[in-house]
Amino acid sequence: MAIQNLIKSVQKSGVEIDDLVLQPLASGEAVLTAEDKDRGVMLVDIGGGTTDVAIFVQGGVWHTSVIPVGGNHFTNDITYVLHTPHNTAEYLKIKYGSAIAGEPPTDVAGDQIEIDTLTVGEQQKISRHLLNEIVQARAEQVVEMIYNEIKRSGYEGMLPAGIVLTGGSAQLPRFDELMREMLGIPVRIGVPSDLHGLADSLDSPSYATGVGLLRWGARHGLAMIGSPHQSHGGERNGWGNVYERFKGWLREFLP
Ligand SMILES: Nc1ncnc2c1ncn2[C@@H]1O[C@H](COP(=O)(O)OP(=O)(O)OP(=O)(O)O)[C@@H](O)[C@H]1O
Ligand SMILES: [Mg+2]
Structure with a gap:
């Protein structure tokens, strides 16, 4: 119901929705390597209102959850x-x-x-x-809740790539260190990698979700973005096409 309301309000503002992507999956797209996801890793996106987690093992997503603290x-x-x-x-x-x-x-x-x-x-x-x-x-309470989620998922002891932190609150100094000490697994701050052009300004765990959504769009070749004729171009997948479409959105948003 909350999602239906959200969809309605976004559509009312004149923006079309092409896909809904769970926040930690989008963030994961920006900061996790294929190797992390193969070995076993937990993406922990600590935002303002919530902490969203996703566990990846053998390349796929096996568990997602929302912890109501941020x-x-x-x-x-x-x-x-x-x-x-x-x-x-x-x-x-x-x-x-x-x-x-x-x-x-x-x-x-x-x-x-x-x-x-x-x-x-x-x-x-x-x-x-x-x-x-x-x-x-x-901070200790958040780490305990993350630990409970790992236990609940059944993947305790099976996350050799450890935890990758994103979201604005990942910038809190020594949060990664506290987590490493309490959980005894590797913890690193995930910053979007392989960025071109906007690299300096997006080089922060805060932008993982945004960058991840763009990559998601690129990888899944969202054909509906932009006007219908744009989706017939030869370059359906990949950055080039999404970049063109992104410029299209910007044109719509800017006065
Ligand atoms: N340097 C910093 N140190 C500590 N906390 C920070 C820092 N910068 C931002 N934050 C915190 O990050 C939070 C916002 O993070 P983010 O932008 O990821 O949230 P959001 O995506 O809007 O929220 P949610 O994911 O809960 O919907 C705020 O609580 C803010 O105080
Ligand atoms: Mg967020």
């Missing part, structure tokens, strides 16, 4: 514990956040961060270490 929960925890406005909490997470809080500070003054409070003009000092204890607690 980056927004980290921000909400900070807001709640430190009584900060939401945007301050988001700023603190992105600027000072770390999934491993480490040892309590010896330099207490150096540990202090000055932030705005909910009262205009009033400032508050908070401890960077306390901030990261909050972040670490939530």
Whole structure:
């Protein structure tokens, strides 16, 4: 039902839908190698509202799931514990956040961060270490939930290529390290590879889904994209054709 509603709203905005692709499969398309998928790998896309996972073994997808915790929960925890406005909490997470809080500070003054409070003009000092204890607690919960998913899938001990992280929250410093320590399997951050032209700006785990969708379109040769006559060209599959169609979409979107 939620999907039907989504399809309706997208169509109302004048955009045609050619295919629906599960987010972690799209991200996997951008960051996993054929070897990862053959050996056994789990793609973990940590977004804002959810963490989407997909397990690939022997080249195919064997398990997918949505864990209802993502980056927004980290921000909400900070807001709640430190009584900060939401945007301050988001700023603190992105600027000072770390999934491993480490040892309590010896330099207490150096540990202090000055932030705005909910009262205009009033400032508050908070401890960077306390901030990261909050972040670490939530990060550990996410790792535990990922572990439960691995167990539930029946592929525990069968993922030699380990975990590949994508999504905006994969950028949280030391999240990969925490995961490696807790799960005892390889963990790496997946950045879209083999990009041409836009390489610098898309070189981030945040763009894995977007880049993966483009690749998906290229690989599956979505014939419906663009006007009908375009789908009769000789170059039906591959980047060339999708690039032409992508330019077509851009033309439609831009004023
Ligand atoms: N440098 C960073 N450090 C920590 N978290 C970050 C960083 N940059 C972005 N984030 C977090 O990433 C999240 C957004 O990620 P992403 O763009 O992948 O989500 P989304 O795809 O929109 O959401 P969802 O997948 O849940 O639908 C936000 O919670 C944001 O705070
Ligand atoms: Mg996402």
